[in-house]
Amino acid sequence: MQPLTRREFQQQTLGGLLTWSLLNTLFTADAFAGDVKWIATQWLSELNAMSLDLRGQKLEPLVWQKQVETLFNRVDLPEFLRFIDFDKLAKTAKFKDRGELSLRAQIPMVEGLPTELIFGHQVFALNKNRSAVPHGHDNMATAFLILKGEFHGRHYDRIEDIGKEFMIIQPTLDKTFGVGGCSTVSDLKDNVHWFTAKSDESFIFNIHVLSVKPGRSGRVYIDPNGEKIAGGHIKARKIDHMEADRLYG
Numbered sequence: 142m143q144p145l146t147r148r149e150f151q152q153q154t155l156g157g158l159l160t161w162s163l164l165n166t167l168f169t170a171d172a173f174a175g176d177v178k179w180i181a182t183q184w185l186s187e188l189n190a191m192s193l194d195l196r197g198q199k200l201e202p203l204v205w206q207k208q209v210e211t212l213f214n215r216v217d218l219p220e221f222l223r224f225i226d227f228d229k230l231a232k233t234a235k236f237k238d239r240g241e242l243s244l245r246a247q248i249p250m251v252e253g254l255p256t257e258l259i260f261g262h263q264v265f266a267l268n269k270n271r272s273a274v275p276h277g278h279d280n281m282a283t284a285f286l287i288l289k290g291e292f293h294g295r296h297y298d299r300i301e302d303i304g305k306e307f308m309i310i311q312p313t314l315d316k317t318f319g320v321g322g323c324s325t326v327s328d329l330k331d332n333v334h335w336f337t338a339k340s341d342e343s344f345i346f347n348i349h350v351l352s353v354k355p356g357r358s359g360r361v362y363i364d365p366n367g368e369k370i371a372g373g374h375i376k377a378r379k380i381d382h383m384e385a386d387r388l389y390g
Contacts, residue, residue, distance in 0.1 A: 184221075187212055192350050195282060202282055202327035202353065209284045213323035216286070227288060231344065234266040240390035241265040241273045241345075261349040264288070267338040273345065274385040275335035277308060277361040283349040284325040285336075287318050290343025292336045294318045297365065299332035300374055308333075308363050308377045309370075328353070333363065335389070364388060 191208050194200035200208075222228075236242055244264040265273055267290075277299050296314035303309065310333055317339065318324070326334055336345065351358040362385040367377040380388075 184212075184216060188348065195350055195353060198354075202329050205282055206284075206325040206327055206330060209325050210323055213284065213286050214321075218286075218288075218321045222288065227344075230264070231266070231289070231342065234342070234344075236266060236268045236342070237271065237390075240271060240386045241267045261351055263347045263349075265345040265347060267343050267345075269338055269341045269343075272335065272337040272389045274382070274389045275333060275363055275365045276385065277310075277333040277363060278326055278328070278358070279361060280328065280353055280356055280358040281349055281351055282325070282327045282353050283347060285323060285348075286346040287320050287322045288344040288346050289320060290341075291320075291339040292318045292322075292343060292345070293339055294322075294324065295335045295365070296324065296326075296331040297333035297375075298330065299328075303376075306379055307367075308361065308379055309374050310363070310365065310377050311372070311374050333365070335365065337389075 188209065191200060191205055191212075195202065195205045230244065234242055234244060242265065244266060267273065275295070277297075294314065294316060295312070297310040298313050299308060300311055301309040313331055314324070318336070324331070324334070326332055360382075362380050362382050363377040364380055364385075365375060365377050367375050370376050
């Protein structure tokens with residue numbers, strides 16, 4: 142794929158899926174040089190276009206999930222890591238004793254980018270046996286890409302909520318994700334996920350689209366080791382982040 146020229150890029154709108162913090166991860170500290178910025182931005186602009194369609198109700202969440210996974214599987218990861226100067230980013234990580242560290246930064250003004258974007262981004266950093274704790278999502282679509290290390294990843298469909306106390310879930314995926322592995326979440330499929338690092342200094346690149354439909358978005362933490370009920374379902378207790386971190390972080 143040929144990179145966009147600056148003029149071509151300026152004729153496109155970048156915004157809607159990725160955050161200022163994500164773009165800062167990509168652009169700060171001269172992580173990119175010259176036209177390398179525009180190569181990366183072309184890849185990101187495809188994510189943006191999908192996001193705009195999702196937020197505008199022009200793209201169904203299940204279609205968004207498939208398209209984003211296809212796009213993530215297409216990225217040249219070693220090249221992408223060089224683009225973002227990943228080695229330098231990783232050196233800033235001060236890993237937590239429990240749970241994940243979320244890496245964020247402020248973006249500098251970059252030629253050709255709009256001044257207002259709607260998006261979300263995190264780079265999770267975890268040491269061995271630490272987890273991005275099990276949680277579901279309200280009115281969100283998210284995706285991740287493993288940058289370094291291995292993770293035990295588990296997904297669940299969110300079948301039903303029983304008031305404020307329980308969530309009925311069904312396991313859909315349980316496997317090891319290596320470097321370059323990716324997955325997605327929406328309200329319709331694989332809404333709950335849980336990732337545990339199998340190696341030290343492991344990193345996940347995560348993007349999220351809030352308010353897929355008008356209204357608030359958020360996380361719902363659960364204890365997936367609940368009562369097993371008919372149909373292969375689990376009656377999972379809803380918990381707060383503190384308890385989730387204590388149990389699984």
